[in-house]
Amino acid sequence: MINILEVNETNKMITQENLDVRTITLGISLLDCADDRLEELNRKIYDKITRAAERLVSTGEEIEKEYGIPIVNKRISITPVSLVGGAACSGPEDFVTVAHTLDRAAKEVGVNFLGGYSALVSKGMTRADENLIRSIPQALSETSYVCSSVNVGSTKCGIDMDAVRLLGEIILDTANRTKEQDSLGCAKLVVFCNAPDDNPFMAGAFHGVTEGDAVINVGVSGPGVVKHALAQVRGADFETLCETIKKTAFKVTRVGQLVAQEASRRLGVPFGIVDLSLAPTPAIGDSVADILCEIGLEYAGAPGTTAALALLNDQVKKGGVMASSYVGGLSGAFIPVSEDQGMINAVLANALTLEKLEAMTCVCSVGLDMIAVPGDTKASTLSGIIADEMAIGMINQKTTAVRIIPVIGKGVGETVEFGGLLGYAPIMPVNPYSCEAFISRKGRIPAPIHSFKN
Amino acid sequence: MKKTIITVVGRDAVGIIARVCTYLAESQVNILDISQTIVQGYFNMMMIADAGKSPKSNVQIAEELDALGKEIGVVIRCQHEDIFNMMHRI
Numbered sequence: 001m002i003n004i005l006e007v008n009e010t011n012k013m014i015t016q017e018n019l020d021v022r023t024i025t026l027g028i029s030l031l032d033c034a035d036d037r038l039e040e041l042n043r044k045i046y047d048k049i050t051r052a053a054e055r056l057v058s059t060g061e062e063i064e065k066e067y068g069i070p071i072v073n074k075r076i077s078i079t080p081v082s083l084v085g086g087a088a089c090s091g092p093e094d095f096v097t098v099a100h101t102l103d104r105a106a107k108e109v110g111v112n113f114l115g116g117y118s119a120l121v122s123k124g125m126t127r128a129d130e131n132l133i134r135s136i137p138q139a140l141s142e143t144s145y146v147c148s149s150v151n152v153g154s155t156k157c158g159i160d161m162d163a164v165r166l167l168g169e170i171i172l173d174t175a176n177r178t179k180e181q182d183s184l185g186c187a188k189l190v191v192f193c194n195a196p197d198d199n200p201f202m203a204g205a206f207h208g209v210t211e212g213d214a215v216i217n218v219g220v221s222g223p224g225v226v227k228h229a230l231a232q233v234r235g236a237d238f239e240t241l242c243e244t245i246k247k248t249a250f251k252v253t254r255v256g257q258l259v260a261q262e263a264s265r266r267l268g269v270p271f272g273i274v275d276l277s278l279a280p281t282p283a284i285g286d287s288v289a290d291i292l293c294e295i296g297l298e299y300a301g302a303p304g305t306t307a308a309l310a311l312l313n314d315q316v317k318k319g320g321v322m323a324s325s326y327v328g329g330l331s332g333a334f335i336p337v338s339e340d341q342g343m344i345n346a347v348l349a350n351a352l353t354l355e356k357l358e359a360m361t362c363v364c365s366v367g368l369d370m371i372a373v374p375g376d377t378k379a380s381t382l383s384g385i386i387a388d389e390m391a392i393g394m395i396n397q398k399t400t401a402v403r404i405i406p407v408i409g410k411g412v413g414e415t416v417e418f419g420g421l422l423g424y425a426p427i428m429p430v431n432p433y434s435c436e437a438f439i440s441r442k443g444r445i446p447a448p449i450h451s452f453k454n
Numbered sequence: 455m456k457k458t459i460i461t462v463v464g465r466d467a468v469g470i471i472a473r474v475c476t477y478l479a480e481s482q483v484n485i486l487d488i489s490q491t492i493v494q495g496y497f498n499m500m501m502i503a504d505a506g507k508s509p510k511s512n513v514q515i516a517e518e519l520d521a522l523g524k525e526i527g528v529v530i531r532c533q534h535e536d537i538f539n540m541m542h543r544i
Contacts, residue, residue, distance in 0.1 A: 002535060004489045004500040006542040011531060065513045070531035440537040454473055 249319030289342025332365030464528025
């Protein structure tokens with residue numbers, strides 16, 4: 001029988017340490033919506049999403065109340081739109097109509113984001129892929145709920161440098177078109193290497209083609225819980241430190257597993273995966289950087305940060321894996337700058353630079369996330385930053401991503417405010433030297449030697 | 455039978471248990487076990503209850519208990535037992 005101490009422990013995690021389920025994401029396949037008539041395509045997409053996700057938000061709220069656990073977001077991921085819209089969309093403007101349809105559908109069912117305005121181009125771009133990518137700036141500037149991602153590389157295929165070059169320009173264009181809102185559009189665009197098919201987290205979620213018709217994926221959170229647990233073992237040895245993280249991760253993930261099972265049962269949709277991520281929010285005490293400080297760093301970014309993060313990420317996985325029957329998605333610690341007060345503090349204290357963040361992404365999920373840079377950063381420089389991050393993913397056989405925001409009209413030392421879960425960020429300096437000649441080369445970087453496993 | 459865990463936390467006062475139990479009786483929720491402590495003047499109670507025969511849904515009971523808590527000046531949470539089972543039992 002459950003005792004009062006256990007009940008209090010759980011409730012303290014929820015009420016004082018920001019334990020929550022970050023997202024229930026319903027993946028919906030739109031492959032059967034493909035049509036060569038644009039209007040028909042839009043109609044089918046709208047109908048399928050609104051039908052499949054009709055009860056998503058109400059079911060999430062029901063679970064929230066019955067178990068007393070906050071479920072912060074209810075979201076939808078869909079089949080990459082470049083695959084679904086290829087036959088009907090003859091140019092970027094046609095794809096923009098699909099973005100508007102997705103926006104209407106998301107609003108109708110009450111989710112806060114819909115991901116999958118995406119293209120998978122790790123080896124090359126089809127005409128549809130390129131049209132979709134070229135439509136991203138307009139699509140993101142004219143919609144509120146739609147999130148976009150482009151997978152430009154993988155360990156198996158190498159890196160599509162033509163897409164990397166194009167995306168530097170696309171990010172800058174998106175920033176320009178949304179400059180009235182501090183270039184917010186770029187916060188809804190992620191560039192990936194080795195993107196997972198079942199990621200529930202935005203902005204990079206899409207419903208991969210390897211998935212079934214519909215699936216429930218759940219992302220847990222809980223940096224505050226880990227930090228609090230570690231505060232109890234200050235000064236202890238590494239074994240104790242690791243055991244504490246593992247046990248806490250287990251408990252946090254169990255809640256995610258419960259919510260995933262319940263949502264799956266109530267919606268009659270198969271359970272996909274639980275994503276074991278430590279996902280911070282701008283709320284005080286909900287920070288991954290604070291965990292690094294609790295481990296023993298003055299600020300995130302100090303020497304030792306990469307080792308501490310590697311240890312944290314690994315123990316979270318070890319604890320979480322046994323707690324869930326299926327683990328997937330990104331599964332690791334997130335280190336977004338704007339969404340984590342501890343990371344913001346580290347940048348303000350000049351403890352954390354873009355280069356250190358890049359090193360940190362070698363040992364955790366996912367990548368350079370929610371980083372604000374000066375608005376006059378060149379497209380080729382953005383492409384260079386993307387290429388570096390993609391190379392880390394490709395060589396290390398892991399997911400990496402770039403979500404970078406060149407804030408038009410602002411420079412180093414200024415702050416940008418995105419609001420809500422996206423938080424605020426100090427603008428970080430970028431290495432001023434050019435990589436133009438490198439980025440203007442055509443073609444792709446070949447797959448690495450260790451990808452040839454057959 | 456799936457059980458419901460009701461917790462009451464707040465500053466100690468006369469009649470907290472009575473008010474909660476009255477509500478539960480009226481809602482046909484059967485109390486199976488009560489444990490209670492007072493830590494630094496704070497009242498801390500946990501009840502294990504069976505709401506299977508109640509005409510009200512779990513969500514409705516949780517909402518009404520939340521409202522009752524606000525009226526008394528304590529925090530009342532009503533949760534399905536599985537969240538605790540999942541977290542503390544393998």
